[in-house]
Amino acid sequence: MRLSRYFLPVLKETPNEAQIVSHRLMLRAGLIRQEAAGIYAWLPLGFRVLQKIEQIVREEMNRAGAIEILMPTLQPADLWRETGRYDAYGPEMLRIKDRQDRELVYGPTNEDMVTEIFRAYVHSYKALPLNLYHTQWKFRDEVRPRFGVMRGREFLMKDAYSFDLNKEGARRSYNRMYVAYLRAFSRMGLQTIPMRAETGPIGGDLSHEFIVLAETGESGVFCHKDLLDMPIPGADIDFDSDLEPIVSQRTKLYAATEDVHDQARFEREVPADKRLSARGIEVGQIFYFGTKYSVPMKAVVTGPDGRDVPIEGGSYGIGVSRLAGAIIEASHDDAGIIWPEGVAPFDIALINLKPGDAKVDAACEEIYAKLTAAKKDILYDDRDERAGAKFASMDLIGIPYQIVVGPRGLEKGLVEVKVRATGVKDEVPVESAVARFAKT
RNA sequence: CGGGGCGUAGCGCAGUCUGGUAGCGCAUCUGCUUUGGGAGCAGAGGGUCGCGUGUUCAAAUCACGCCGCCCCGACCA
Structure with a gap:
């Protein structure tokens, strides 16, 4: 690309709405333009980065056996009523009416819809495991959007959904995503640490947030320093093999965000010289939620014994647009951005x-x-x-x-x-x- | 949603307190000179001062209302 014919509006001075370094640099380098609070247009250079990130995520999801689809941004409200989430979600969900007065929502996530798709076609345990994913714009009407694309209201997210016959299968699906995430973030030049996270009403130990360490991170994080030196599984990893050793090698070490942090346990389990207290940015989260959606939505398959059982589900999100900001937070100097090779807009x-x-x-x-x-x-x-x-x-x-x-x-x-x-x-x-x- | 702040040219800002025909730097355009780490000189263009109502002979400036944006907190890919 010849710069004389390109569209690259770089700014010498920083627009005054930008406070954190990634936001400042994204505006100055002509990556994004703010159109409303928490809503951004992606300019050519920024769009290239976004596509690079999306493509890495796509390749790693496909490698792990997930199958790409594309669900719409607008969803019928009735779908959300089936799971009770229409009322539960609150004002963060944008509700719209069309000209016929039909109620729609701009999707903040897609569990309900993907479950609807699943139940329409899948009726046998033989079709499992299944993992469907897409990368689509989401809208969550945050009370206080901030930090540029790091906490926008409209954001691009990869969300994957796994369907399994039982908990053991769900765990294997979870592990596949766990490993795929390690690989994806690593390819973007990021070191991420999976940390225990809130699991909601379902409970269990199956939720992890993937955290990038950065001084400007939004949450405090605590972990064992050995997690910084763990090897990343190679491209030849067999996702059909037992991934539990890779996962448990990490999960046995203490790592938690401040939401679930237990200082006493931290000090008990981690030697003083191995304790890391820092700040971090969440770039992905994975969790197992069991039959939370399959029961109310009657997403059942017939098992080997001839009986219908609700599927065991999990969902797995990566903040694609947030990653553009997170990578800059993790990789810049006084002169500007330093793109890791995998996500650079140009080589x-x-x-x-x-x-x-x-x-x-x-x-x-x-x-x-x-x-x-x-x-x-x-x-x-x-x-x-x-x-x-x-x-x-x-x-x-x-x-x-x-x-x-x-x-x-x-x-x-x-x-x-x-x-x-x-x-x-x-x-x-x-x-x-x-x-x-x-x-x- | 509570608290604080801001809105004047594309960007960064002054002017507002004390009302009197809107200014600076950068950017843009033209010319000349320059040319290895954000050049110099000369000239030019660009603004219903966020919007509305009011007060006044006169409003960027005073009053009231609204809108937008940012920051801190409570909440989240």
């Missing part, structure tokens, strides 16, 4: 320091063409701007690598390759710059 920034100079233009065009042919996404700054302005905006938008091409270096046949995260710069011949990125 490489190509900076032409002197557009109009035949040799510099030719070198840039060659690099641009070759790396594009190598399937790299390049943001080519071909604008007629001063060098300083180009460096500053590329640092701000945080593309992981910069290739800087100017007349001074080209005299010696060299271009500069800069790593955004470390600031390390190498002067290398054009061919090696291309080779360095074309091979991976």
Whole structure:
């Protein structure tokens, strides 16, 4: 993409509504535009990041055996009356009437609807386990939206729903999501720690929040430091195998958010030098809720013994739009965003320091063409701007690598390759710059 | 929803207390000079001062009402 033809409205100054660093940087780097309290438009660069995050989540969900669908944002109110949630959900749920006076809600979540879909088609235990998911916009009319996309009212969420014949099956489904989440967040450059979470009226120990440690996190968190060094399961992990060892290796160590934190137990179970008290951002939550929806909605399957049983369910959410903010909170410096490679809007920034100079233009065009042919996404700054302005905006938008091409270096046949995260710069011949990125 | 704050050009702000024909910086446009870490000079364009009602000869400024946004708390992907 040539920057001269792109739409990248970067701001030199910070709009005064933004207080936390991720919000400030998202506005300054031209990722989002606020349209109302807690409601944002995604500009080209931000939309690319959102799509990268969504795609990683999709790949890991598919790998874990979940099946993608797409449910609507608007849902009939009657569906919510079946489970009693129409009244229970409260003013956080946006209620709408259409021209025929039919009642609709803008979905804050999809347990009711997915259960409706399930019961319409699935009647045998042989079809289980089943896990259906989608990534769709949600609306929750938060009392106090804040921190940009970190706590918006409209937000993009991946939500998955598992259906199993019994508790043992549900546990296996839960474990699959647990492992898939570890992998997904890791691919986004995030270190997450699964922590025990509130489970609601169903109880049990089957709910975890996935927490990213960050100073600006909304909740206090407490855990065993060894959780920071746990290996992430590889792409070759067999999701049909028994995942319990991977899960219990973590769950046996203390980890809790302040909501469920037990200081006495923390001190009893964790040696003093292993105790970590910090702040964190919740980027995902998984939980098992049993027959909470299947009973009222009569989502039953016929078991091997010929009797109908309500399915055992779980749901699993990832805040896709929130992740864009959370990643920035976890990865930035004074100059701007530092995108991890997996979610960067472009792979490489190509900076032409002197557009109009035949040799510099030719070198840039060659690099641009070759790396594009190598399937790299390049943001080519071909604008007629001063060098300083180009460096500053590329640092701000945080593309992981910069290739800087100017007349001074080209005299010696060299271009500069800069790593955004470390600031390390190498002067290398054009061919090696291309080779360095074309091979991976 | 309780408490606090803000709304003046695309962005950041001054002007409001003490009413008198709306200003600064950045950005934008034109020209010249510059050109390896957010350039300089000269010129230009851009505002029903959030909206409404009232007070007044006169309202960004005073009064009342409304709307929007931000921050702190109670609640949540």
